[in-house]
Amino acid sequence: MNAKRLEAGQVIDGFTLEGPLDPGGMASFWRVSRAGTDIPMVMKIPLMRRGEDPITIVGFEVEQMILARLNGPHVPRFVAAGDFERPYIVMEYVAGRSVRTFLERVPLAPAEVADIGARIAFALHDLHRQHVIHLDLKPSNVILRDDGEAVLIDFGLSRHDQLPDLMAEEFDDPIGTGPYVSPEQVLRDRGDPRSDLFALGVILYFLATGERPFGEPMRGGEWRRRLWRDPVPPRRRNDKIPPWLQEIILRCLEVDPTERYATAAQLAFDLQHPEQVALTARASRLERDARLTVFMRWLRAPKRAPPRRRTLSGLLAGAPIVMAAIDLAPEASGLREALATAVRRVLATAPGARLACVNILKAPQVVIDTEVDAQGRSMHLQRLVALKHWARALAAADDRVTYHVIESNDPAAAIIDYARHTQIDHIVMGARGSSSMRRLLGSVSAKVVAEAPCTVTVVRLPAGETQPAS
Amino acid sequence: MSDIHGNREAFAACLEHAAQNGVDRYVFLGDFAGYGADPGWVIDTVMARVADGAVAVLGNHDAAALANKTAGMNDVAAAAIAWTHTQLDASQRDFIAALPLVVEEDDRLYVHASAFEPERWNYVTELYSASKSLMATQAHATFCGHTHVPALFHMSLTGKFASFVPVERVEIPLTPQRRWLAVLGSVGQPRDNDPAACYAVLDDARYALTYVRVPYDVESAAQKIVDAGLPTVLATRLFDGF
Numbered sequence: 094m095n096a097k098r099l100e101a102g103q104v105i106d107g108f109t110l111e112g113p114l115d116p117g118g119m120a121s122f123w124r125v126s127r128a129g130t131d132i133p134m135v136m137k138i139p140l141m142r143r144g145e146d147p148i149t150i151v152g153f154e155v156e157q158m159i160l161a162r163l164n165g166p167h168v169p170r171f172v173a174a175g176d177f178e179r180p181y182i183v184m185e186y187v188a189g190r191s192v193r194t195f196l197e198r199v200p201l202a203p204a205e206v207a208d209i210g211a212r213i214a215f216a217l218h219d220l221h222r223q224h225v226i227h228l229d230l231k232p233s234n235v236i237l238r239d240d241g242e243a244v245l246i247d248f249g250l251s252r253h254d255q256l257p258d259l260m261a262e263e264f265d266d267p268i269g270t271g272p273y274v275s276p277e278q279v280l281r282d283r284g285d286p287r288s289d290l291f292a293l294g295v296i297l298y299f300l301a302t303g304e305r306p307f308g309e310p311m312r313g314g315e316w317r318r319r320l321w322r323d324p325v326p327p328r329r330r331n332d333k334i335p336p337w338l339q340e341i342i343l344r345c346l347e348v349d350p351t352e353r354y355a356t357a358a359q360l361a362f363d364l365q366h367p368e369q370v371a372l373t374a375r376a377s378r379l380e381r382d383a384r385l386t387v388f389m390r391w392l393r394a395p396k397r398a399p400p401r402r403r404t405l406s407g408l409l410a411g412a413p414i415v416m417a418a419i420d421l422a423p424e425a426s427g428l429r430e431a432l433a434t435a436v437r438r439v440l441a442t443a444p445g446a447r448l449a450c451v452n453i454l455k456a457p458q459v460v461i462d463t464e465v466d467a468q469g470r471s472m473h474l475q476r477l478v479a480l481k482h483w484a485r486a487l488a489a490a491d492d493r494v495t496y497h498v499i500e501s502n503d504p505a506a507a508i509i510d511y512a513r514h515t516q517i518d519h520i521v522m523g524a525r526g527s528s529s530m531r532r533l534l535g536s537v538s539a540k541v542v543a544e545a546p547c548t549v550t551v552v553r554l555p556a557g558e559t560q561p562a563s
Numbered sequence: 564m565s566d567i568h569g570n571r572e573a574f575a576a577c578l579e580h581a582a583q584n585g586v587d588r589y590v591f592l593g594d595f596a597g598y599g600a601d602p603g604w605v606i607d608t609v610m611a612r613v614a615d616g617a618v619a620v621l622g623n624h625d626a627a628a629l630a631n632k633t634a635g636m637n638d639v640a641a642a643a644i645a646w647t648h649t650q651l652d653a654s655q656r657d658f659i660a661a662l663p664l665v666v667e668e669d670d671r672l673y674v675h676a677s678a679f680e681p682e683r684w685n686y687v688t689e690l691y692s693a694s695k696s697l698m699a700t701q702a703h704a705t706f707c708g709h710t711h712v713p714a715l716f717h718m719s720l721t722g723k724f725a726s727f728v729p730v731e732r733v734e735i736p737l738t739p740q741r742r743w744l745a746v747l748g749s750v751g752q753p754r755d756n757d758p759a760a761c762y763a764v765l766d767d768a769r770y771a772l773t774y775v776r777v778p779y780d781v782e783s784a785a786q787k788i789v790d791a792g793l794p795t796v797l798a799t800r801l802f803d804g805f
Contacts, residue, residue, distance in 0.1 A: 147721050154740045177739035255730040257717060262725030
């Protein structure tokens with residue numbers, strides 16, 4: 094099939110070509126329709142000419158392989174693929190805005206950068222959970238749907254953790270897009286989901302400062318420079334960037350993937366909770382590293398990536414976000430201790446885990462005057478103090494634990510909402526013994542167990558230790 | 564399914580698993596006999612399936628058991644062959660004698676060892692031996708056994724060879740852009756440190772291959788090997804799959 098000779102009205106395997114869309118670098122795109130299919134669709138046809146770079150051919154094979162097994166709102170829905178004689182992919186046409194269009198008005202405000210970043214991070218986490226690493230994340234490969242959800246496109250350079258990596262077998266040189274490619278990709282390691290977090294760090298840097306952190310290196314040889322040369326700190330370029338955002342961006346851009354966020358969900362969590370970002374020396378830097386430091390890094394820069402020991406799903410399983418829902422009522426002290434024991438066990442098995450300590454504060458229906466409002470704020474603060482006190486017993490590192498007081502009159506709904514919104518992997522909560530309150534209102538834990546989008550552990554006091562409700 | 568090697572328990576478990584998972588056609592890649600204690604039952608079962616339209620090809624242990632020739636085999640394998648030779652009846656011997664070395668069907672090729680000089684029983688264990696097999700045929704996909712270790716090799720349009728260790732129960736699309744060589748692993752005597760029986764399912768409508776592991780009653784299979792007076796190591800190795 095010659096992509097150049099296609100015209101509107103032509104029918105290919107039942108798909109009618111409606112009209113051409115903007116061509117990409119390696120393919121042409123057509124809006125297509127088919128009787129019986131009502132979603133808007135696009136056909137991607139590779140531009141294959143004799144003697145063409147085999148990346149086009151293999152990339153298309155890879156995309157056919159991977160897109161067909163991806164699901165969910167963060168990828169275009171796969172519809173059909175052509176055969177060897179007639180290669181094409183038909184997929185959902187995603188209506189929305191390419192993140193590339195945001196580059197026209199950079200630098201963006203920090204809140205907007207964080208918002209876009211969190212949406213992309215959620216999409217990445219969903220992709221990683223489906224065993225796929227994108228490996229070519231860049232603004233033109235992300236579309237924000239009209240409802241705000243990020244959709245990742247173009248899986249030609251991607252890697253499925255459980256399928257043959259056709260790209261790596263075909264090419265000896267590193268593969269990626271110059272400004273966004275991660276250091277480990279430069280070293281030909283295509284198995285780390287945190288490569289996508291590096292690329293997202295480049296996007297965040299670009300959106301927040303208006304500049305690319307590593308410029309636009311075209312040749313592969315120049316890509317290696319990012320192994321030793323650190324970027325100009327974002328706040329140096331734009332003094333409106335707050336320390337927490339610089340902390341997040343520079344953590345994404347760490348050369349060593351183990352120094353970055355463990356998962357895209359943990360990155361999204363920080364982007365959603367700026368006030369809870371644990372600040373390190375990264376946050377306050379205004380200068381790049383001294384020449385001697387850079388020189389030493391250059392000397393020690395590895396020639397190849399270390400061997401990989403963990404699978405993608407193993408990495409994700411080792412770094413969950415755990416939520417402890419804590420009842421701070423005085424009579425629940427025994428239960429709180431039991432809860433701490435259960436949470437300690439969970440954290441011990443997952444060294445990369447983060448813990449969100451959550452308490453639900455019954456909200457006043459209407460704030461009548463400033464005195465009540467002040468009372469509310471002081472109540473909020475008291476609860477935070479109590480949460481921190483509870484978490485001390487866990488002896489977990491400060492940067493692993495965050496504290497959240499949520500105002501709501503429906504504790505179960507608030508817990509479920511929060512878990513969904515922040516991609517919680519595991520909720521640990523207590524169940525109070527029989528009480529008149531519980532009979533009257535129904536059990537919070539039962540509702541959470543029934544409706545939460547993740548694993549829930551319910552902690553009970555051993556029989557006999559049940560405390561009567563006051 | 565390949566390399567059943569007289570292991571009735573493993574073979575029966577795989578057949579049951581396949582039936583439950585919608586498999587509607589069977590290809591048996593040889594080495595029905597040798598090592599295990601139930602060569603007769605295994606061959607009878609394969610014969611019945613072949614009568615129903617299944618495909619079977621000859622394995623080196625089948626040929627050796629028929630001729631009672633053990634040249635080139637280690638002592639343990641030779642002892643098993645000598646014993647197996649005494650166990651086969653006339654119809655089983657006739658069946659083996661008539662088995663082809665290679666069967667080609669549509670764009671697929673079935674062979675016990677390598678498509679390159681199949682009568683020499685070359686092992687396909689790494690890129691070099693795989694490349695020889697891939698170059699010896701025009702088939703889009705070749706299926707073989709013999710090594711008892713599951714593996715998947717492929718060759719791109721530009722002639723690059725690569726290998727892959729398949730992940731159990733993950734469907735692998737055998738894309739039309741390249742040629743594939745699937746080494747299935749063994750039903751009756753796995754040697755990749757997983758004692759579960761191994762076979763693979765091809766969805767020929769979507770051209771997707773799935774490697775499957777099926778746990779089976781190793782204790783019974785091992786006990787029968789000991790009771791038959793076969794070398795004990797043939798029983799013990801089943802527990803660890805080495």
